[in-house]
Amino acid sequence: MTLSSEPQDPLPVVKCVARARIPTTTGPDIFLHLYANDRDTKEHLAIVFGEDIRSRTLFQRRRGETQQDRMVRGAYVGKLFPGRTMADMDENLGMSLKFDETSGSLLVDPKTTWHNQDTLVRIHSECYTGETAWSARCDCGEQFDHAGKLMGVEREGDIIGGSGRGVIVYLRQEGRGIGLGEKLKAYNLQDLGADTVQANLMLQHPADGRDFSLGRAILIDLGISNVRLLTNNPDKVLQAEYPPYLQCVERVPMVPLSWTSDHDGIHSAEIEGYLRTKVERMGHLLQRPLKLHSSVSKSNPSTKVTTHTLV
Numbered sequence: 553m554t555l556s557s558e559p560q561d562p563l564p565v566v567k568c569v570a571r572a573r574i575p576t577t578t579g580p581d582i583f584l585h586l587y588a589n590d591r592d593t594k595e596h597l598a599i600v601f602g603e604d605i606r607s608r609t610l611f612q613r614r615r616g617e618t619q620q621d622r623m624v625r626g627a628y629v630g631k632l633f634p635g636r637t638m639a640d641m642d643e644n645l646g647m648s649l650k651f652d653e654t655s656g657s658l659l660v661d662p663k664t665t666w667h668n669q670d671t672l673v674r675i676h677s678e679c680y681t682g683e684t685a686w687s688a689r690c691d692c693g694e695q696f697d698h699a700g701k702l703m704g705v706e707r708e709g710d711i712i713g714g715s716g717r718g719v720i721v722y723l724r725q726e727g728r729g730i731g732l733g734e735k736l737k738a739y740n741l742q743d744l745g746a747d748t749v750q751a752n753l754m755l756q757h758p759a760d761g762r763d764f765s766l767g768r769a770i771l772i773d774l775g776i777s778n779v780r781l782l783t784n785n786p787d788k789v790l791q792a793e794y795p796p797y798l799q800c801v802e803r804v805p806m807v808p809l810s811w812t813s814d815h816d817g818i819h820s821a822e823i824e825g826y827l828r829t830k831v832e833r834m835g836h837l838l839q840r841p842l843k844l845h846s847s848v849s850k851s852n853p854s855t856k857v858t859t860h861t862l863v
């Protein structure tokens with residue numbers, strides 16, 4: 553945790569290049585933001601739930617640009633429709649943006665811009681295998697889907713959702729930063745008996761070489777200050793802090809679905825090893841709910857008691 557008296561590393565410079573509305577198969581429209589930065593050439597993303605969470609760099613007025621230019625890059629208020637000519641005003645919805653006439657910066661107006669509220673956030677690292685190749689080696693794909701669902705609901709059990717507001721910062725940090733090729737080699741080493749940490753070290757990589765400063769810079773660019781962070785990773789909680797601009801006000805756990813249901817979620821030998829390593833070797837805050845009694849079926853009250861060890 554960086555105490556406010558200690559100098560903080562300067563954040564990378566990020567710039568939102570484009571934003572577009574994505575109608576989703578699961579219900580809400582989301583707004584995909586693509587970022588450039590001064591640290592790498594990757595296309596890091598922010599998946600934003602809520603039209604009024606606004607990137608300051610995207611909405612910054614640029615010299616010589618037209619209202620059409622602004623609409624094309626996604627710097628518009630409300631909804632686009634054929635024939636619309638003004639980016640900064642949506643007459644149909646009666647919404648208009650205000651700017652500092654000198655600097656051209658967006659002025660925060662509670663009627664049009666989300667600010668100073670706790671925001672549900674996931675800082676998610678890319679995992680091609682888990683998100684696209686149906687892998688049962690990790691829970692990244694499940695976490696990505698679950699985070700998206702939680703952004704859209706008021707609550708799920710005792711977890712308070714985002715009620716339609718939230719941000720998934722999607723960092724192109726495949727393989728905890730080592731890239732897909734090296735991660736595939738790590739998988740082979742895991743099939744030869746190594747765990748995910750040992751495999752990275754055997755390939756001469758750190759156990760976790762990720763840098764989350766880009767995530768912090770993107771959240772600050774989106775005007776997010778109080779983060780309710782969806783994670784089990786204590787390091788991410790620390791990494792989501794940049795006082796006084798960004799603070800993590802709550803860690804929201806992500807319990808694997810397979811631990812709360814016998815049929816949902818990922819059930820595989822590999823995922824158990826993956827989760828166990830995260831807990832035992834990376835300090836992840838995951839605890840399998842301790843069930844003292846299996847659900848004793850009415851028809852057979854003598855169902856044997858099963859206990860689950862804590863992982």
Ligand SMILES: Nc1nc2c(ncn2[C@@H]2O[C@H](COP(=O)(O)OP(=O)(O)OP(=O)(O)O)[C@@H](O)[C@H]2O)c(=O)[nH]1
Pocket residue numbers: 675676677678679680689690691692695725726727728729730735738739748752782783784785788806836
């Ligand atoms: N090197 C390596 N990376 C892996 C392996 N399995 C998953 N990963 C990567 O681990 C990262 C998972 O990151 P996240 O899901 O964002 O977060 P986390 O650090 O697991 O913690 P949570 O926020 O609690 O999910 C992704 O970059 C995956 O590609 C593995 O076996 N080896």
Ligand SMILES: [Zn+2]
Pocket residue numbers: 679681682683690691692693
């Ligand atoms: Zn994964």
